[in-house]
Amino acid sequence: MTPQQETEFREYVEARRGTLLRTAFLVCGDWHRAEDAVQTSLVKLYGKWPRTRLETADAYARRIVVNVLIDESRRGWFRRERSHAAPPDGSVEAGTPEDRLTAVSALAELPPRQRATLVLRFWEDLSVEETARMLRCSPGTVKSQTARGLQTLRGLYETADLTGQGAES
Amino acid sequence: MNPHRMRELFHDALTAPAPTPPSSTDDIVAAGRRSHRRRRAAQAGSGTLAAAAALALAAFPAVFGQGGAAPPAEGEETTSCQTPPAAPTEEHAAAAAVYTEVLVDRLSDIGGTLDHSCAAGEVDYDGFHYEPHPGGYRFDETAVFSETGERARLTVDVLDPMLGPPMERMEDLAGCSSIEETCDWKDGVLLIEEEHRTGEGETGEPLPGFGALTGLGDGTIVHVRMDALGGPGALSTTPEQLGELARALVDEIESSAMEEEIDASAPWSEEELIEDFTEAVSAVLPEAALESEPPIVFVDPGEDQDYGEDRTAVAIASAVVDGQEVELFLQKTPVDSPGDGGGREVAEHYARCDHAAACEFLEVDDSTSRVHRTATRGGTELTSLEFRAGDGWVLGVGVVFSGETPPVDFATLDALVARIG
Numbered sequence: 001m002t003p004q005q006e007t008e009f010r011e012y013v014e015a016r017r018g019t020l021l022r023t024a025f026l027v028c029g030d031w032h033r034a035e036d037a038v039q040t041s042l043v044k045l046y047g048k049w050p051r052t053r054l055e056t057a058d059a060y061a062r063r064i065v066v067n068v069l070i071d072e073s074r075r076g077w078f079r080r081e082r083s084h085a086a087p088p089d090g091s092v093e094a095g096t097p098e099d100r101l102t103a104v105s106a107l108a109e110l111p112p113r114q115r116a117t118l119v120l121r122f123w124e125d126l127s128v129e130e131t132a133r134m135l136r137c138s139p140g141t142v143k144s145q146t147a148r149g150l151q152t153l154r155g156l157y158e159t160a161d162l163t164g165q166g167a168e169s
Numbered sequence: 170m171n172p173h174r175m176r177e178l179f180h181d182a183l184t185a186p187a188p189t190p191p192s193s194t195d196d197i198v199a200a201g202r203r204s205h206r207r208r209r210a211a212q213a214g215s216g217t218l219a220a221a222a223a224l225a226l227a228a229f230p231a232v233f234g235q236g237g238a239a240p241p242a243e244g245e246e247t248t249s250c251q252t253p254p255a256a257p258t259e260e261h262a263a264a265a266a267v268y269t270e271v272l273v274d275r276l277s278d279i280g281g282t283l284d285h286s287c288a289a290g291e292v293d294y295d296g297f298h299y300e301p302h303p304g305g306y307r308f309d310e311t312a313v314f315s316e317t318g319e320r321a322r323l324t325v326d327v328l329d330p331m332l333g334p335p336m337e338r339m340e341d342l343a344g345c346s347s348i349e350e351t352c353d354w355k356d357g358v359l360l361i362e363e364e365h366r367t368g369e370g371e372t373g374e375p376l377p378g379f380g381a382l383t384g385l386g387d388g389t390i391v392h393v394r395m396d397a398l399g400g401p402g403a404l405s406t407t408p409e410q411l412g413e414l415a416r417a418l419v420d421e422i423e424s425s426a427m428e429e430e431i432d433a434s435a436p437w438s439e440e441e442l443i444e445d446f447t448e449a450v451s452a453v454l455p456e457a458a459l460e461s462e463p464p465i466v467f468v469d470p471g472e473d474q475d476y477g478e479d480r481t482a483v484a485i486a487s488a489v490v491d492g493q494e495v496e497l498f499l500q501k502t503p504v505d506s507p508g509d510g511g512g513r514e515v516a517e518h519y520a521r522c523d524h525a526a527a528c529e530f531l532e533v534d535d536s537t538s539r540v541h542r543t544a545t546r547g548g549t550e551l552t553s554l555e556f557r558a559g560d561g562w563v564l565g566v567g568v569v570f571s572g573e574t575p576p577v578d579f580a581t582l583d584a585l586v587a588r589i590g
Contacts, residue, residue, distance in 0.1 A: 005387075010194050013194045019189065042197045042201070050387030103182035150171075153175075
């Protein structure tokens with residue numbers, strides 16, 4: 001990497017790190033995991049930087065972030081599934097303010113891939129095709145994941161309304 | 170829940186303050202440098218793209234002349250073609266095959282095919298090849314456009330990065346200083362139009378030649394040229410179309426780098442899987458004679474096959490079992506949504522049971538299930554597919570037999586697939 005390219009990479013990191021961090025947080029729901037993923041992604045991006053066009057750098061970086069988080073969830077899936085012997089029943093428990101349905105807890109009910117699909121579609125405003133390319137799956141899979149994710153969230157909020165917790169905003 | 174509500178939900182989720190990043194930009198750059206050095210060291214001598222060469226060979230037999238050469242062009246000789254002076258390295262052959270695949274694909278989009286021929290005494294590379302001097306991949310073939318009857322010399326160079334401003338380098342390569350009026354930058358692509366370069370055609374009129382150059386951030390340059398040959402002596406292809414072709418190659422180079430990155434997350438390499446496969450056959454079917462020539466490699470089964478989802482690859486080997494000829498194959502398919510878990514519906518989806526004559530679902534453990542798939546297409550095909558949610562992969566071993574009852578049953582296939590990965 002030439003000194004000029006490295007300077008450009010530094011400028012890119014300074015300018016875009018926060019945005020990538022927010023996307024990563026929405027995908028995984030944990031600031032520390034998000035920060036780790038962004039850092040890992042930027043380190044990977046450094047190696048690719050000389051071959052990355054500035055106008056495509058965002059898409060490239062975002063793709064690495066999302067895949068890092070999904071790969072991470074893939075490796076941890078078996079362990080997590082076993083540790084949650086009794087899966088949540090789809091509703092959110094009422095009671096204390098801490099239990100109140102929050103956006104974060106609602107998103108946490110979604111499987112990682114489904115959640116990433118919603119983030120890319122509705123936070124990053126990517127098309128179905130762009131999302132499919134980013135997640136390395138077919139447009140049909142993106143559509144079905146989107147529908148299932150929205151349906152799950154809709155169910156959660158309807159249940160929350162019925163139990164008096166109310167949906168935010 | 171609608172898209173607007175979804176955006177509100179995301180905004181709500183981001184109301185919590187983000188923690189201060191524990192690492193600075195300097196830390197990231199330093200880690201990037203270390204990682205880059207390690208990767209370069211690890212890549213030295215490795216052949217991660219080995220299967221890609223086979224993929225392109227399998228996908229474009231006509232281009233590569235497998236199973237019978239294409240007819241020679243009129244007035245050209247094929248008997249005197251020279252074979253390349255030296256075998257390419259695995260890495261060069263693999264990259265060349267991928268570039269050729271992209272080029273053939275894009276040429277087809279604009280109505281062209283390759284005329285697989287060479288003039289007497291010329292070296293026949295069958296697509297791209299690597300030239301150490303000046304450094305880069307080169308393609309030089311004749312393109313034929315059946316609809317217009319046009320023929321053109323198509324040359325493409327993917328030039329290694331060099332020092333110096335890439336735009337100036339591109340203009341130098343295009344010879345813009347001498348033909349300045351025909352050089353035009355458009356959206357990062359240098360488009361060239363000129364005449365006379367290829368000499369006089371049958372009609373005595375000047376023949377057109379078009380070109381396009383673009384590059385990557387690291388200084389790699391892709392240079393595409395098309396010069397009209399005999400026949401009508403015209404070119405319907407535009408410089409912009411050549412620019413799109415050049416961009417397609419740039420995109421391929423970039424995405425190949427990304428694919429390597431992501432594929433590196435698989436728990437095994439393709440070479441390891443093939444090794445597991447051959448060892449499993451030796452252990453489970455010790456009397457089977459497995460053909461190892463040509464070498465067993467993963468290839469794309471193509472869209473007309475019913476093996477699996479996108480990015481499925483199969484490695485096929487001929488074998489003789491109990492005196493009967495069969496084909497044994499190993500299949501690998503990455504799971505789209507491993508975080509969603511397994512289950513019968515998903516496993517059967519990946520086994521493409523909707524295309525099968527019969528499917529039997531078997532649960533192996535909490536994260537693994539197995540599908541016994543039977544297909545009948547001019548014979549019998551049995552596959553034992555393991556859906557491994559923990560790894561995020563589907564692996565399968567199958568047998569293809571021309572008769573009704575293959576000499577390898579599902580129990581044997583189960584034993585084989587259990588030893589792989």
